[in-house]
C-alpha cells in the first residue's frame with residue numbers, strides 16, 4: 001500500500017470501505033462530508049494572521065492562563081511527544097463551555113471557555129463554526145464505523161458520543177531547516193475514537209504502515225481520518241490506531257488542524273459486543289494492552305495529555321474567567 005484509501009460518505013458502500021481501511025492502516029481520507037471549502041479557507045486565513053503576531057501578543061492567550069482547561073497558545077517547543085519538544089507552536093481549543101457551566105466551576109480538567117485572541121476576531125467565529133461542522137462529520141464517520149462492525153448505525157453516537165469530548169488544535173510548523181531528529185510531531189498514536197485532520201498544501205504527515213512509512217499528503221476536499229487508541233482498544237485491536245509523525249520539509253509555514261472526537265468525559269467506556277471485537281489477538285505496536293484500562297474516559301485522557309504538558313499537569317491552579 002503506497003497511498004491511503006479515500007472513503008466517500010455519500011457512497012452507500014462506505015461502511016465496507018471503512019472496515020478495509022481500519023483493518024489495514026487505520027488511516028483514510030474522508031470525502032462527501034459537506035464542509036464548505038470557504039470555511040476552511042477562512043479558518044486557515046485567521047490562523048495565519050494569529051501565528052504572524054509577535055509571541056508577546058500571542059501570549060495574551062497563553063495556555064497557562066487557561067489553567068487545567070488546557071486551552072490557548074503554546075510556543076515552539078512547548079509541547080512534548082514522547083518526552084521530546086516538537087518543532088511547532090499551536091493553539092488548543094475544545095467544546096465552548098460558559099464560565100458558569102457546572103463542570104467548569106468544578107475545575108474539571110480539559111473543560112472551560114476557549115481562549116480567543118482579541119486581535120483576530122475571525123478566529124473565534126471560524127473555530128466555533130468549524131467545531132460544529134466537524135462534530136457532524138465525526139458522528140457521520142462513527143455511523144459508518146458502527147455499520148462496518150455490523151452494529152446499529154447510532155451505536156457510538158447514542159452510546160459513546162452523545163455528549164462527546166472534543167479537542168481541537170491548530171498547529172503552525174515553522175519552515176525550520178531539516179535537522180536530524182527534528183520532528184514537527186514525533187511518532188505517536190492518537191488517544192481517542194477518531195481524529196479528523198485538515199492540512200494545508202505543504203504535506204509532511206507520515207503514517208507507519210505494514211509496508212513502512214508512507215506520506216499522507218493533502219488531497220483537496222478531504223480530511224485525513226484516523227482511528228485512535230480507544231477505538232483500537234474497543235475493537236480488541238481489530239481496528240488499528242497507527243503511529244504517525246510530521247516533518248515540515250516544505251520550506252513554507254505549514255498549518256494543520258487536527259480535530260479529536262472522543263467519548264463522554266464522565267463515562268466508563270463500555271466494551272463492544274464480542275461480535276465487534278477481533279480475535280486475532282495481534283500485538284500492538286507499542287506492546288501496551290489497552291484493554292487493561294479502567295476508569296472514566298476523562299481519567300484516561302488526562303493521563304495522556306498531562307504527559308504532553310507536564311508543566312501544566314503539576315500545577316493545580318484553576319483559572320476561571322469571570
Ligand SMILES: O=C(O)CCC(=O)C(=O)O
Pocket residue numbers: 169171185190197199205244245246256257258
Ligand atoms: O499536524 C499533523 O498533520 C498531524 C498532527 C497530529 O498527528 C496530532 O496532533 O495528533
Ligand SMILES: [Fe+2]
Pocket residue numbers: 188189190244
Ligand atoms: Fe496524531
